[in-house]
Amino acid sequence: MSLLRTENVIMQFGGVVAVNDLNINIKKGELAALIGPNGAGKTTAFNVITGVYTPTSGKVLFTPTDKSGTATEIDITGKKPDKITALGVARTFQNIRLFKELSVLENVQVATHLNTDYSFLSAILRTPKARKGEAQAKADCEFLLERLGLIDLRNEKASSLPYGQQRHLEIARALATKPQLLLLDEPAAGMNPQETDELTDLIFKLKTDFDLTIFMIEHHMDLVMEISDHIYVLDFGCTIAKGTPDEVQNNPKVIEAYLGVDADVED
C-alpha cells in the first residue's frame, strides 16, 4: 500500500524549475532515499511534501492510518506544514533548525504540542487533564531522548550540543510528533564514517521500533545503498532514475550525473 504519492509535481520559482514532474510512490514500511547532486531539487521536494512550498502544479497524496486502523488517502497539496505534521509526516532539516535557546527536553516537548487536548486556560489552571497531558508528554519525550542517547543532556541548551548530537535531537524531535512517515534531510551530513555507521544502525532500529516509513535525502552512498529499499535520483529537478539500489547503481544516467559533479558527492 502506498503511503505517500506525488503526481506530476512541479515547483517553479520565477523562471527556475526546481522540481520538474516529480512522481514518487513510497510504500508503507519501506525506506526510500532521494539522491542527486547538489542543487538537484531534493530539499525543495521535501519542502513541497511538508507544505513549506505549495507546488506550482501537481498533487501530493498521503495515506495515513488512523487509530481504528483504517487508511484514507488525503490530498495534502498546499496544506499548512503544521496540518501535514499533524496528519503524520515529520521531518528533520538539512541545516539543523533546533530551538537554540530551549533545552534539549523542551525541544522535544514542543513537538508534542500538536497532541495537547486541553486549552491554554486549563494549562494556566493546571487542571487534572492538563497535568496528566503534560506528564504524559514529558514521559514520552524522555523515552525518546533515552532512545537517541540524549537523556543525560536533557537540561542543556540545544545550541550547546555538539553537531552530531544536534542531528540526533532533530530526529528525536521529529519522532515526538508521532509520525507515520519520517523525512530525513541529510541526517549523516558532516559525520565521520564511524558516526555514519552508528547512525545507519540507529535509523534502522527506529524504523522497526516505531513502525516508520522513512524517506531520506543523503549523500553518503554507502549508507544509502545499504539501507534503502528504493532510490529516486534527481538531477536538475528531473527524476533521472528510480529503482532498487542495484538498478540505480548501474544506471548510466546516474553515473553520468554523478561523474560531472564528483566533488559534491564526496563531501
Place this chain on the structure above:
Amino acid sequence: MVVGMTMETFLQQLINGLSLGSLYALIAIGYTMVYGILRLINFAHGDIFMMAAYFTYFGIAVFFLPWYVTFIITIGLTILLGVTIERVAYRPLRDAPKTSLLISAIGVSFLLENVATYLFSGKPQAFPEFPLLTTPFFIGGLSIQPVSIVIPIVAFILMSALLFMINKTKLGMAMRAVAVDYDTAKLMGIKINGVISSTFAIGSALAAVGAILWCMKYPSVLPLMGVVPGLKCFIAAVIGGIGNVKGAVLGGLILGFSEVLMVAFFPALTGYRDAIAFVILIIILLFLPNGLLGKKQVEKV
C-alpha cells in the same frame, strides 16, 4: 456634500492630493530602500524628516541664511544624520537578532524625538512663509498655491533621477544585488557597508527635500511632526510593495489622494483623517500582502 462639490473644488482637491502624495512618496522611498536591503523598519526615518525640518527652520528663521544655502546645509546635515544613525545604531547589530535591530531603530526614533523636545521645546515653531510659493494664483475658478505645483515637479525629478541611478549605475546595481541576496552579494565582493551607507544617504536626502517642501506647505515645525507622516509613509511603502521604489511612489500617491479626497467628500470624517492610512494597510495586508507591485517572498529553508 458630494452633490455640492463643483468641478473646480474637485480639481483643487486633486492638486492637493497630488502634492501631499508626492511628499509621502519622497519619504516612503527611504523606508522602502532600507527595508529592501536590511529588512528593517527604520523607525527613525520619520524623525530624520523632523530633524531636517528643524535644520531648515533654523537656517531660515533663526540664522537668516539665504534659502539656497539653507537647503544645501539641510540636505547635507540630514544625510550626515542618517548615515551616522546607521553607523552607530544599526551596523553593530547587523548580526544580532532582528528584534534587537528593530528595538534599536525604535530607540533612535525615541531619542531623536526627546532630544528635539529638549533642545527645541515641545512647542510648534512657525515656519516663515514664502509668499512667492504660497500666494495662490487663479486658473479659471481654481486657486492654486504655486507650492502645490512645485512639490510634484521636484518630487518627479528626484524620483526619475533615483530610478535612473538604481537601474543604470554601478551603485544602483550593487544596491539591487544586496537587496536580492545579502550574503551572495557580500561574497561577490560588493562593499556592503558602502552600499548600505549610500542607501541611508539617499533616503535621508529625499526625506530632507520632503521636509523642506513640507514646511513650505504646512509651515509649522515640532518635535513629533515626523511620527504620523513616518508611519503613513511606511504604510505607503507596504501598499506599493515593500522594497520596490516605484511601489513606494505609487503607495504615497494613493495615500495622499485618499486622505485629501476622504476629507473633501466626507467632511464629517475630518477627525479620522490620520486613520485612513491604517484602514488601507489592513485591507492591503488582508488581500494583497505583497503590495501592489511587490513580488512574493520565498523564504529559504
Place this chain on the structure above:
Amino acid sequence: MNETQNSLGAYLKLHWKTAVFLVVLLIGIGLADIFVDSYMRRLLNLCAIYVIVSLAMNLVNGFTGQFSLGQAGFMAIGAYTVAIFTVPVESRTAIFYLEPMAPFLANIQLPFVVALILGGLASVVVAFFIGSPCLRLRGDYLAIATLGFSEIIRIVFTNTQSITNGALGIKSIPTISSLWWTYGTALLIIIATILLVYSSYGRAFKSIREDEIAAEAMGVGLFKTKMTSFLIGAFFTGIGGGLFAALLGTVDPKQFYFTLTYNFLLIIVLGGMGSISGTIIASFLVTLGQEALRFLDEPMAFGLDLPIFRPGLRMVVFSFLLMIIVLFYRKGLMGTNELTWDFMAQKFQSIKKKLSRKKTSTEGGGK
C-alpha cells in the same frame, strides 16, 4: 519520575523558600498599604500596573517573538471601559457637558471588577481584529500595525464625544487607593504567566520565537499560537489600563500617546526579553527611576543655574539608556533566565569565587 505534588506538605517541603518569600511579600504589601503616604502609594501602585503591562508585552514580544507595539492602545481600551462604566451616573451630566453621554450607556454603571474584566475583554476583541491580518504575515508588519492602531484608538476616542467625552476626557472615576487591587491583580497575572509559560503552550510560544519554520514543521500552528499569545497579552494589558484609570481617577486621550508604549519596551529590554522576573525587577527600576530622575526636568534652583536641567532631559536620559542597553547589553538584566533560587545560588557562588580570587591576588584587605 514521580512528582511530589500529592500532598501540600510535600509541596511545601520542595518549595519552602518560595512559600516563605511569598508570605514575606504579602506581609510587606500589607504593611506598605497601612504605612506609606499617598505619594508613595500612588508610585507603588504604578509599579504594579507597569509590571502587569510589561509582563503582557514580554509574553508577546519576548516569549513569542512577535513585535507588538500596541500597549498604549490596549491600555486605553481598558482604561476607557473602566471609566465609562464606573463613573457614577449622577455625575455624568456634569462630566459630559459638551455633548451628553449616549443614551445606551448613560445609565449603566458596573462594579469595578466587572468593568475591569470587561475592559480586558474589549481589548481582546480589538486585538483579534488587528491580529487576524497581521499575524498571518511577516512579523514586521505587526509592529507598524499595532503602533498605528494605538494612534487610531486615540483618534477614535478623541472623536467619539458622546461615549468618551472626546478630548476633555472622563473625570471623577472612583479611585482605588489600596495597594491590594494592583498588587493582587499583578500577583495573579504573574502566577498565570508563569504557569502558562511553563506549559505546552508556553513552549509553543518560545518555539515560534526561536524558529518559525521549525515550529511549524513540528506541528505548532503559527497563526493560532501567535494569536493565543497576542490575545492573552491584550487581555492583561487591558486590565492594566483599567487599573491605570482607577488609579488616576481620570482618563483622556493624551495619556495614551504611543510614547507610553516605549516605557514598557524599555522595561522588557532592560529586564530581558523572555524573562518574567527580569520584567518585574525592571518595572520597578524604570518606574521608580523615572520618578527619582524628575529633578532632571526642573531648572536647578540652587547653586549654579545650569541650563542643562530643563523639561525633557529626563526622557532624553531614558531613551539614551534604551539605546545603550540595546547596543551593549542586548540581553538586559536577565536574558531569558529567571531569578530562581538555583540561579541566585549559582550567581552567589560565582561572585564568591571571584571575590576570593581577588582576595588572594591583592593579599588580605578588609572584607
